[in-house]
Amino acid sequence: MEHALEGALAGGVDLFQLRDKDASDDELLAAAEIARERCHAAGALFLLNDRPDLAAASGADGVHVGQDDVRVDRARKLVGDDALVGLSTHSMQQAQAGGRSGADYIAVGPVHATPTKEGRPAIGIEPIKYAAAHVSVPWFAIGGLDAGNVGAVVKAGARRIVVVRAIAHADDPEAAARALRAATNGRRG
Numbered sequence: 001m002e003h004a005l006e007g008a009l010a011g012g013v014d015l016f017q018l019r020d021k022d023a024s025d026d027e028l029l030a031a032a033e034i035a036r037e038r039c040h041a042a043g044a045l046f047l048l049n050d051r052p053d054l055a056a057a058s059g060a061d062g063v064h065v066g067q068d069d070v071r072v073d074r075a076r077k078l079v080g081d082d083a084l085v086g087l088s089t090h091s092m093q094q095a096q097a098g099g100r101s102g103a104d105y106i107a108v109g110p111v112h113a114t115p116t117k118e119g120r121p122a123i124g125i126e127p128i129k130y131a132a133a134h135v136s137v138p139w140f141a142i143g144g145l146d147a148g149n150v151g152a153v154v155k156a157g158a159r160r161i162v163v164v165r166a167i168a169h170a171d172d173p174e175a176a177a178r179a180l181r182a183a184t185n186g187r188r189g
Helices: 004-011 027-042 054-058 072-079 091-099 126-135 150-155 173-183
Strands: 015-016 045-049 062-065 084-089 103-107 139-142
Touching: 004 015, 004 027, 004 173, 015 027, 027 045, 027 054, 045 054, 045 084, 054 062, 054 072, 062 072, 072 084, 084 091, 091 126, 103 126, 103 173, 126 139, 150 173
Parallel strands: 015 045, 045 062, 062 084, 084 103, 103 139
Antiparallel strands: none
16 A cells, blocks of 8 residues: 555645455554555545544544445534545436535546446446536546546546556556546646
């Protein structure tokens, strides 16, 4: 994690989410401490996936929850009003509802099949187009995105993307992050 995180932050990533479905609470908290310190030193936000209780305990800037996790309003109560709460969505209907859920941002996807969302079918580009036209909260395209296919989601209206493998598995995570940032026009926010 540390090599990819350092490269990602050096390459312009401004939000990092710690996601490890197999780690124990103690392992997550230890990893969260490292990630939070590195993110804050780089001026990036640090979020924890799925666990608002551990996000609050770790001093994370927020939590990201899925459709089958704790509801957005409950997550907000656990992390506090000053923390970010993000929500995954997997269809146009979920994107629409997510935009009204009280989440600070939503993720729309997976655009392409990805092993990080095993068993979750790809939803394609239409929900990205829908989000660009109809969702008023900040949103991210997610799912199997890399330098070779990010142009299609940008063309469909995405200005923010979420990636895992495209940076974490890259020989040069910093260069990969810079290339993806450039492909999304380097926009922040």
